[in-house]
């Protein structure tokens with residue numbers, strides 16, 4: 001609602017300008033006929049060839065109309081060349097007007113889309129634009145006469161810098177609030193993701209989604225395995241939100257992050273007076289908080305052995321024993337566990353209880369590392385690009401082919417988390433609407449360079465091998481003659497044949 005009102009306010013502000021222009025009818029230069037009704041401005045010129053030129057723009061008049069407002073105005077012609085720019089816009093951009101008139105808009109204004117609006121003929125209203133390190137609100141309206149695009153008017157809204165910074169903070173806050181509300185509304189406590197949030201079209205991902213749907217139905221304990229950053233937590237959320245418990249809570253515990261001496265009370269709660277410093281009335285634990293829902297035990301491999309015994313009891317008896325309680329309490333909670341450690345090896349090293357391992361391992365969902373499903377990378381990268389660009393209010397809409405192929409060729413030791421962070425950082429760095437190779441993190445570019453170097457080396461070796469084999473054949477496999485024909489010494493030929501694994505029967 002707040003965003004709507006805000007946008008409406010900006011919209012009115014721009015409309016006001018256009019009406020001011022309309023009221024200037026009768027000037028011998030431009031007659032502006034209609035305004036925002038069709039999301040475009042129709043200019044009708046009393047003189048001229050239908051193209052916008054300085055001759056037909058009364059700069060003085062436009063300065064009077066636009067000069068004293070809190071918005072910057074720009075007019076480009078049908079090719080995107082600047083024909084008019086208001087003084088306050090020049091001040092904001094820190095450019096001289098006479099230097100930018102006649103320049104292409106892309107040379108003067110970062111992240112502009114005016115040159116695209118004159119191509120599409122479609123208005124873009126109340127868009128966030130990142131300009132000189134700040135967000136501005138931009139309205140870009142094509143100028144159309146008799147169905148022909150003559151140019152476009154761009155209006156950016158700003159006040160003085162201090163006011164603008166306040167507005168900027170306000171917008172960021174509103175954006176994060178609206179996202180938070182949208183995401184939160186349909187989901188139960190603690191639930192962040194649904195099955196649809198699991199992006200990936202590879203065969204492995206399709207199988208995984210099928211398995212999630214199957215296991216979601218019952219109450220059976222599930223063990224999710226996979227390298228760090230592959231999406232184990234996301235899968236746990238998806239199981240919960242696809243299950244009959246989806247309206248119940250989803251409680252996550254990181255078993256590696258809770259100090260051992262606090263774990264029991266954290267998980268099962270405590271009764272009043274059970275230890276010095278215990279709260280009056282006691283305190284419920286995470287299991288009680290998850291009643292009717294799901295508890296997600298992340299990094300279960302890090303759970304202390306003593307706690308493993310207690311957890312096994314919960315699984316078998318479906319009851320918990322809060323610290324200091326006289327009687328156990330029944331509990332209705334589904335358990336999902338996850339680990340990136342080889343639990344079987346931990347069992348062999350007596351660091352994980354065998355009975356608990358068999359109890360939780362009945363259904364195991366293994367998430368494959370990203371490097372084994374490169375076909376998911378473009379889809380994921382575009383998903384994270386959309387997320388990052390809307391979060392940062394920056395219009396970055398795609399990847400250059402080189403950048404995309406570098407992402408596909410990288411080995412992603414940090415898996416999807418690393419890809420998400422890489423795309424986020426690249427959106428920050430991007431200076432056009434497509435992420436280029438130069439915007440990607442150094443690790444990815446270095447990996448690409450190493451691959452290029454090694455492929456050059458491989459190709460050189462292959463060519464060398466071919467030449468030696470040909471020389472050997474031509475010399476009827478007489479090595480001395482072949483070496484002479486190649487212009488190298490006898491022993492050098494031997495070394496090369498050994499290195500390149502060339503065998504002569």
Ligand SMILES: Nc1ncnc2c1ncn2[C@@H]1O[C@H](COP(=O)(O)OP(=O)(O)OP(=O)(O)O)[C@@H](O)[C@H]1O
Pocket residue numbers: 197198199200226227228229230231232233234235298340380416417420
């Ligand atoms: N298939 C996917 N589609 C979209 N986003 C994903 C996918 N898998 C993982 N992510 C995102 O990647 C990030 C890491 O995922 P998550 O925390 O679930 O990984 P994890 O395996 O639990 O990691 P760790 O073992 O380090 O705890 C999260 O931001 C998550 O939203």
